[in-house]
Amino acid sequence: DAGVIQSPRHEVTEMGQEVTLRCKPISGHNSLFWYRQTMMRGLELLIYFNNNVPIDDSGMPEDRFSAKMPNASFSTLKIQPSEPRDSAVYFCASLSLGQGEGYTFGSGTRLTVV
């Protein structure tokens, strides 16, 4: 298995532009998580899906952020419009809930909004 695949690895965009981050979880994993990592705030949970259904989006900072999981093998996190304070590393992680194992993280997308 190639693990959790995120794209792009790096994204530089201008303030006000729409940004879409993509994630392919591990096949067979039924839970997917989006986290954001910054030096100041550490790792923050943004949203959690179970069986493609959003369960908890209380961590999504504001309405500019949205996430979808149209099928078991793909999820997107969209920021529209983007702002400089959105600059961070965004991680996707997947898990087979009930297996008692840890998360498998992707390599992350480093987003810079200028």
Add this chain to the structure above:
Amino acid sequence: SQQGEEDPQALSIQEGENATMNCSYKTSINNLQWYRQNSGRGLVHLILIRSNEREKHSGRLRVTLDTSKKSSSLLITASRAADTASYFCATDDSGYALNFGKGTSLLVTP
């Protein structure tokens, strides 16, 4: 929200020495996990310890959990330069999503 808090924030040791990192948390948990993050990479799961376990081993890693003190420790024995990374504890208190601490930055010098 963050629950786990690692101590120390940074640790520098020489190869061959043991490294101990601590984690404290606030509320009851189902399990506690430790992750490693190399610079510029994603987090890698190291070990999971359930709330009814007190100690667990995996290779050179030893994890303890004291639920009465709401604390855990990660011991890396005979450290190597390749162990240089940030180490995070994460608590599962909801049954699904993990809450991560801010991590301990470990530097192992040859």
